[in-house]
Amino acid sequence: MNESDTLGASLVRSGVSRRSFLKFCTAMASLMALPPGAAYAMADALSRAQRQSVIWLSFQECTGCVESLTRSFDPTLEQMIFEMISLDYQETLQAASGEAAELARVEAMKSSYGKYLLIVDGSIPTKDGGVYSTVAGVSNYDRLIEMAKGAAAIVAVGTCSSYGGIPHANPNPTGAVSVSDIIKDKPVMNVPGCPPIPSVIAGTLAYFVTYGKLPELDHIGRPKVFYADTIHDRCYRRPFYDQGKFAKTFDDEGARNGWCLYELGCKGPTTYNACATIKWNGGVSYPIESGHGCLGCSEPNFWDNGSFYRPLSTPLASNTHIIAAGTLGGIAAGVVAAGLSRKHQTHIGEEK
Amino acid sequence: MNSLTHINIKVINPLPCQSAGLSGNTDAILHEILALLEAFVATGQTGAIDLHSLPLTVADYEVLRTTLGDGEVHAHINVIGKTEVRETLYPGVWWLTYYNMEEDIVADLLEVTTIPEILKSPAEDVREGLACLRDLTGAVTMM
Numbered sequence: 001m002n003e004s005d006t007l008g009a010s011l012v013r014s015g016v017s018r019r020s021f022l023k024f025c026t027a028m029a030s031l032m033a034l035p036p037g038a039a040y041a042m043a044d045a046l047s048r049a050q051r052q053s054v055i056w057l058s059f060q061e062c063t064g065c066v067e068s069l070t071r072s073f074d075p076t077l078e079q080m081i082f083e084m085i086s087l088d089y090q091e092t093l094q095a096a097s098g099e100a101a102e103l104a105r106v107e108a109m110k111s112s113y114g115k116y117l118l119i120v121d122g123s124i125p126t127k128d129g130g131v132y133s134t135v136a137g138v139s140n141y142d143r144l145i146e147m148a149k150g151a152a153a154i155v156a157v158g159t160c161s162s163y164g165g166i167p168h169a170n171p172n173p174t175g176a177v178s179v180s181d182i183i184k185d186k187p188v189m190n191v192p193g194c195p196p197i198p199s200v201i202a203g204t205l206a207y208f209v210t211y212g213k214l215p216e217l218d219h220i221g222r223p224k225v226f227y228a229d230t231i232h233d234r235c236y237r238r239p240f241y242d243q244g245k246f247a248k249t250f251d252d253e254g255a256r257n258g259w260c261l262y263e264l265g266c267k268g269p270t271t272y273n274a275c276a277t278i279k280w281n282g283g284v285s286y287p288i289e290s291g292h293g294c295l296g297c298s299e300p301n302f303w304d305n306g307s308f309y310r311p312l313s314t315p316l317a318s319n320t321h322i323i324a325a326g327t328l329g330g331i332a333a334g335v336v337a338a339g340l341s342r343k344h345q346t347h348i349g350e351e352k
Numbered sequence: 353m354n355s356l357t358h359i360n361i362k363v364i365n366p367l368p369c370q371s372a373g374l375s376g377n378t379d380a381i382l383h384e385i386l387a388l389l390e391a392f393v394a395t396g397q398t399g400a401i402d403l404h405s406l407p408l409t410v411a412d413y414e415v416l417r418t419t420l421g422d423g424e425v426h427a428h429i430n431v432i433g434k435t436e437v438r439e440t441l442y443p444g445v446w447w448l449t450y451y452n453m454e455e456d457i458v459a460d461l462l463e464v465t466t467i468p469e470i471l472k473s474p475a476e477d478v479r480e481g482l483a484c485l486r487d488l489t490g491a492v493t494m495m
Contacts, residue, residue, distance in 0.1 A: 008476075018474040020431040023450055023459075026470075029402075030459035036400030040469055080432075283456045 007209075008047030011083055021047065024080045028206045031199055031278070032215070032225040042210045046084065052209045053112035054119060055105060056090040057147060059140040060133045060167045060176055061122025065158040066092050068195035069202065081202040084209050088116070091135070102136050109150050117208060118151035120144065120179050123160040123167040127175030144182060153187040153214055154179060157201060159298055162190035162221070169303035180221060189214045190221035194297035197278050200226045220300065222272065231268035231286075231294045234276035237261065255291065265309040266293030273298040377408055378415045381462075385420075385445060388464040392444060398465040404457070420445065420462075427471060433458075437471055 011021055022043045029039040058066070069081075070093070087093065088108030089101070096104055108116060122140070125132040130139030138146075148154060156179040159165040167176035180188045191204055204223050207215045215223040232238060240246070240260040247254035247261055255261075262269070268276075271294050275286040287294055293309075296302040381401060388399035408416075423439035433451040440447055446468050450459040 012476070012480075017431055018477055019429060019470055022470050023431055023435060026450055026461070027452075027458040030404045030461070033402070036402045036461055036463075037398075282452070282454045 006047060007049045007051055007084055010051060011047075014083055016080070016083055018047075020080070025206075028203055031203050032207065034225075042206075045210050046206075049209060051084065051086040052205075053108055053116040054085045054087050054205075055108055055116050055147060055151075056087060056119040056121070057135075057140075057143060058091055059120065059122030059124050059144070059161065060174065061158065061160050063092055063121075064195040065121040065201075066090070068193075069198050081205050085117075085205065088112075105147075109147065113150040115152050116150065117205075118147055118154045119157055120154060120161040121157045123164045123176035123178060124182060125167070125174035125176050127173070132174040141182065144179065148183045148186055151186055152212075153189065153208065154183060155204065155208075155214075156180065156188060156190045156192075156221075158196060159192040159194045159300075159302065162192040163300035165194065166303050168301075187214050188221060189217060189223060192222065192227075192298040192300075193273060194295075194302075196298070197226075197274055197280065199278050200274060218272075226274045226278075227272045227298075229272065229274075229277075231271045231273055231276050231288070232266075235268055235288055236276070237288060250291070261288060261291075261293040263311050264293050265307060265311055267296030267299070267302070267305070267308075267312065268294040269312055271296040271299050271302075374411050374415065375407060375409050377406060378412045378419075381406070381416065382419065385442075385462060385464065389442065389444060392464050398463070400464065401462040403460040403462060420447065429470060435470065437468055 008018070008021070012018070022039070025043040025046065026039040029036070029042055034042070056066075086108075089105040091101065094101055094104065122133075124130070124140045124144055126141055130141040133140045135143060156162045160167060160176070161179050164172075164176050164178050164181075167174060168178075178190075180190065189204065191201060193200070200223075203226065204215065207223075207225075215225055218224050218227060232241070235241075237258060237260045240258070241262055245254060245257075245259040246263040247257075247259045248263060249255065250264065255264075260266070266288065268288060275294070276288070279286045279289075295308050296305065299305075381403075384401055388401070391397045391399065421441035423441050423443065425437070425439040427437040429435040429437065433453045433455065435451065436447075436449045438447045439445070444464055444466065446463045446465065448459075448461045448463060448468055448470070449457060450461075452458045
């Protein structure tokens with residue numbers, strides 16, 4: 001490989017300094033709770049790597065996932081991910097249109113066959129031959145089958161492509177399904193959320209570009225580095241839950257005091273995501289911090305789980321001691337190894 | 353109402369507190385630094401602790417800051433937001449805080465090393481700088 005083809009050389013040509021690059025890797029390594037030394041190894045590996053070819057297909061979706069990644073504050077560390085990938089096809093972002101756009105997709109598929117990363121947002125309608133969503137006259141189903149063949153791995157971005165999402169909700173008029181319902185012979189990673197957190201999308205992509213493989217996944221295909229804990233586990237209102245202090249309405253004293261929103265239907269206890277730690281809008285807050293319960297948007301079938309305002313029926317008392325033990329156990333096992341909440345850090349950062 | 357601080361939500365730290373808001377984790381971190389520094393002196397093996405991933409209270413941070421103190425070096429790096437690099441009172445123990453453009457902390461590390469990597473001039477940059485300087489001096493000679 002020619003040295004001028006490396007990601008490092010390409011970054012320098014784009015005006016990204018090597019220190020910026022190292023900083024990006026440090027932030028990403030910290031975000032993913034990788035060992036601190038991993039940032040240097042990551043920077044080294046990335047600078048020698050070639051830009052990763054990425055083909056992004058949008059199916060039955062609202063473009064919120066693309067908005068999440070691209071409409072974050074500018075310039076941000078998250079957006080540096082665009083310097084590291086060669087985004088060869090993305091209908092919303094590419095300049096080309098019509099046949100030129102489709103040609104770009106075919107060319108990218110040919111030149112990086114077996115190596116490109118396929119990103120999918122949106123569910124895939126299967127009813128009536130998949131006619132409910134087509135691009136360039138081809139159904140989403142057929143396009144996915146075609147493009148998955150040459151992919152090294154597939155990343156389903158957003159709840160729709162991960163689990164069917166809102167299009168899949170009852171009565172599911174288009175027969176919408178997820179990527180993993182169709183593709184069984186390729187590694188598929190789900191990055192759910194409606195939309196997912198920008199740093200989570202960027203972090204998982206950076207991981208793949210660095211290591212050439214997907215990070216460790218949980219039982220429903222989510223990267224454990226971001227989806228290991230529930231919102232409830234890491235919620236700053238958790239102590240009120242433990243004390244039995246609940247807001248009963250959105251305007252009572254409990255609500256004004258910031259008490260737990262469990263009785264107002266918060267789905268935090270059953271939702272695995274990083275909102276409570278990474279937060280939204282550049283770390284400003286997350287829905288519960290704004291006074292509304294979690295909707296559980298990153299969970300399968302979240303739209304069909306009854307009213308957003310009906311309390312969960314699952315008793316949760318048994319969780320409490322497990323979380324407490326987990327927190328303390330992480331420290332006992334060695335501080336470096338503890339992959340715990342960043343939420344506290346944000347408050348500390350604000351108060352320093 | 354123009355900021356989150358005007359919303360009447362009380363934030364209390366969910367960590368099990370011992371006394372004066374301390375979680376007890378500061379001791380563990382100080383012992384970890386001690387072990388890393390011993391290893392560095394004995395074998396040259398560098399090490400780091402990612403504070404961002406640890407549950408620390410405001411009081412914990414204060415204790416860490418006070419205990420480690422400020423040493424002789426305090427550097428600012430300006431790339432995609434600022435980065436502060438401070439040597440502590442204990443030479444070889446560095447505190448690095450990385451901010452984004454909005455000045456949120458994106459990484460906070462304690463490093464045990466002679467000099468943190470991000471402070472060094474990257475070798476490729478030095479070579480490129482040399483080439484630029486040669487061009488410049490060549491151009492000056494021509495004039």
